[in-house]
Amino acid sequence: MTDDRVLRGIGVSPGIAYAPAVVLRWRFPDVPDRTVAEAEVEAELGRLREAVAAVVQSLNRLREGVLESAGYEESQIFEAQILMVQDPDFLSGVEQLIRKNNLSAETAYEFKALELRAAFGSAGPRMRERLADLLAIQIRVLRNLMGEGDEELFGLRDHRHVIVVAHELYPGLTVQLDRDQLLGLISEEGTRTSHAAILAHSLGIPCVMGAAGVIDRIESGTMVLLDGTSGRVLIEPTVAELEAAQVTAARRHKLEMELEAKTLEPATTPDGVTLTLMGNVDLPDEIEMAVRHGALGVGLLRTEFLVTGRAHLPTEEEQYQYFRRVGASFGGHPVIVRTYDLGGDKFPAAFSAPSEANPFLGWRSIRVCLDRPEIFRPQLRALLRTAADHSIQVMLPLVTRVDEVVQTREMIAEEAEQLARAGIRAASSVPVGVMIETPAAVIIADRLAMVSAFFSIGTNDLTQYTLAVDRGNAHLASRFTPHDPAIIRMLGDVLAAGDHQGIPVSVCGEMASEPQFAMLLLGLGFKVLSVAPPALPLIKWLVRSVPAAVARDAAVATLHADTPDEVGEILRATLGRFIDLRLIDPESTMPSRSSGGFPRADGGHSAR
Numbered sequence: 232m233t234d235d236r237v238l239r240g241i242g243v244s245p246g247i248a249y250a251p252a253v254v255l256r257w258r259f260p261d262v263p264d265r266t267v268a269e270a271e272v273e274a275e276l277g278r279l280r281e282a283v284a285a286v287v288q289s290l291n292r293l294r295e296g297v298l299e300s301a302g303y304e305e306s307q308i309f310e311a312q313i314l315m316v317q318d319p320d321f322l323s324g325v326e327q328l329i330r331k332n333n334l335s336a337e338t339a340y341e342f343k344a345l346e347l348r349a350a351f352g353s354a355g356p357r358m359r360e361r362l363a364d365l366l367a368i369q370i371r372v373l374r375n376l377m378g379e380g381d382e383e384l385f386g387l388r389d390h391r392h393v394i395v396v397a398h399e400l401y402p403g404l405t406v407q408l409d410r411d412q413l414l415g416l417i418s419e420e421g422t423r424t425s426h427a428a429i430l431a432h433s434l435g436i437p438c439v440m441g442a443a444g445v446i447d448r449i450e451s452g453t454m455v456l457l458d459g460t461s462g463r464v465l466i467e468p469t470v471a472e473l474e475a476a477q478v479t480a481a482r483r484h485k486l487e488m489e490l491e492a493k494t495l496e497p498a499t500t501p502d503g504v505t506l507t508l509m510g511n512v513d514l515p516d517e518i519e520m521a522v523r524h525g526a527l528g529v530g531l532l533r534t535e536f537l538v539t540g541r542a543h544l545p546t547e548e549e550q551y552q553y554f555r556r557v558g559a560s561f562g563g564h565p566v567i568v569r570t571y572d573l574g575g576d577k578f579p580a581a582f583s584a585p586s587e588a589n590p591f592l593g594w595r596s597i598r599v600c601l602d603r604p605e606i607f608r609p610q611l612r613a614l615l616r617t618a619a620d621h622s623i624q625v626m627l628p629l630v631t632r633v634d635e636v637v638q639t640r641e642m643i644a645e646e647a648e649q650l651a652r653a654g655i656r657a658a659s660s661v662p663v664g665v666m667i668e669t670p671a672a673v674i675i676a677d678r679l680a681m682v683s684a685f686f687s688i689g690t691n692d693l694t695q696y697t698l699a700v701d702r703g704n705a706h707l708a709s710r711f712t713p714h715d716p717a718i719i720r721m722l723g724d725v726l727a728a729g730d731h732q733g734i735p736v737s738v739c740g741e742m743a744s745e746p747q748f749a750m751l752l753l754g755l756g757f758k759v760l761s762v763a764p765p766a767l768p769l770i771k772w773l774v775r776s777v778p779a780a781v782a783r784d785a786a787v788a789t790l791h792a793d794t795p796d797e798v799g800e801i802l803r804a805t806l807g808r809f810i811d812l813r814l815i816d817p818e819s820t821m822p823s824r825s826s827g828g829f830p831r832a833d834g835g836h837s838a839r
């Protein structure tokens with residue numbers, strides 16, 4: 232029997248939260264159609280300018296607040312919003328309407344805004360983030376013109392602690408709310424890779440996205456329990472359910488303390504196999520946690536978030552400073568910098584990309600970089616300069632052909648030569664590795680291995696492209712199965728191709744951050760995993776708990792399975808012998824045989 236108080240979404244930022252909901256019905260205020268007398272036209276134009284100036288001022292205030300609470304890169308989101316609100320083409324269109332049709336400022340502004348939205352409406356997923364930003368600033372301007380303030384905008388004034396529920400979250404909302412007031416976030420749209428999800432994670436706000444129908448099911452004021460680990464949302468929980476959640480949270484917290492005390496111990500299995508656990512770093516904020524959780528370097532430094540939502544591409548110098556900072560934080564351990572993975576839904580506002588019917592099969596990642604050397608070469612120079620003092624390696628995303636690697640290596644050699652000629656301190660070369668995240672790369676892994684210093688498997692995209700399941704589509708989340716037998720075979724094949732050529736092969740997709748899948752990877756023979764920083768203690772605990780021989784037997788058994796469900800059962804049955812599964816997935820009914828501590832799946836944020 233299904234319980235209609237339960238909603239399921241995707242856990243994108245871990246932690247448990249319990250608080251009244253505030254439902255944001257994110258829409259334009261009711262703007263009356265109003266014309267003005269000829270004599271009032273100038274005054275209306277003045278009101279428009281004042282409203283825009285006031286919104287710029289409040290966005291600037293937000294930018295400063297976020298600069299303090301989160302950091303420089305996060306605060307840059309507002310730079311793009313400030314440019315959008317001041318867009319001269321758009322504003323002169325509004326002014327013309329006021330002048331020619333004697334419309335009030337708000338009537339004219341709404342008219343133009345709706346026109347622009349209709350034009351954006353047919354845009355694909357790439358534009359969604361920008362559309363959300365656009366909508367946010369337009370609502371601000373309209374509310375300002377209607378004499379309504381920002382504070383009511385969020386309906387939060389009267390609430391001390393809340394869970395915000397929205398159809399779609401946009402980055403500004405995620406960061407501007409008071410962290411002490413905002414206990415959690417729930418949205419209908421979005422997935423882990425949404426801009427807002429990444430920010431929620433980095434700010435430590437538990438968050439569930441892709442919760443279909445949540446807006447209709449939850450009223451403002453309703454008590455809601457959300458688990459950002461399992462993606463479960465419970466409406467009006469009973470006392471018993473609350474107590475159960477508190478017990479889970481307390482256990483996670485206890486384990487968090489226990490595991491954090493052990494972060495400096497090696498990731499060695501009980502039967503003596505040692506793994507290297509590295510961290511995935513998306514935002515500068517995460518460096519500190521990765522270091523504190525004992526990451527032996529960075530296995531995936533995403534560079535697109537230096538760009539997303541920003542009005543300008545970062546300069547060579549800005550990138551150099553950032554790479555140096557990361558390099559210096561990991562005390563000589565390697566930092567693997569992924570070159571720009573632009574495209575799909577990650578295009579900076581400053582970068583005009585063509586509109587495409589299928590952006591995820593389009594002009595993205597290494598293709599963009601090779602086609603636009605004026606973007607790529609400064610990044611390569613910044614990397615070479617950093618590599619003079621730090622252990623930097625370069626990794627190429629979405630490779631499908633050998634010549635993409637060869638061409639990049641040539642560019643790196645050219646830039647190294649130029650830097651040397653100009654007398655600029657830089658390394659003369661840098662190891663270049665390849666992300667294996669397309670079926671093509673798996674099939675030609677033997678050839679790619681000949682021109683690559685290492686492989687790192689991006690199981691997020693590999694799953695998307697192999698199973699033909701959009702990783703960002705909340706409706707397909709249950710079909711997005713990185714433990715599909717097809718993927719498991721591919722993982723084994725890539726490892727074998729790397730071993731044959733004598734190059735290291737790691738996994739940096741989200742799969743490595745989930746205990747049962749990390750056990751599968753251990754069993755398949757992977758020795759290097761790169762993991763989301765909050766999950767590092769848990770994955771280390773897993774490695775130290777499950778003998779490699781047991782994991783190997785489980786992995787062999789999964790190779791004979793026909794479905795991801797069968798694979799899941801094998802993994803859970805094996806893992807359940809060593810840890811309490813209820814702590815990884817609060818809905819699990821599998822009894823624990825563990826007598827030791829409790830693992831925690833969130834690694835960072837227990838219930839408050």
Ligand code: PEP
Nearest residue numbers: 668689690691692739740
């Ligand atoms: C992946 O595709 O698995 C990966 C690690 O890269 P991203 O999630 O940034 O696409």
Ligand code: MG
Nearest residue numbers: 668689691692
């Ligand atoms: Mg990828």
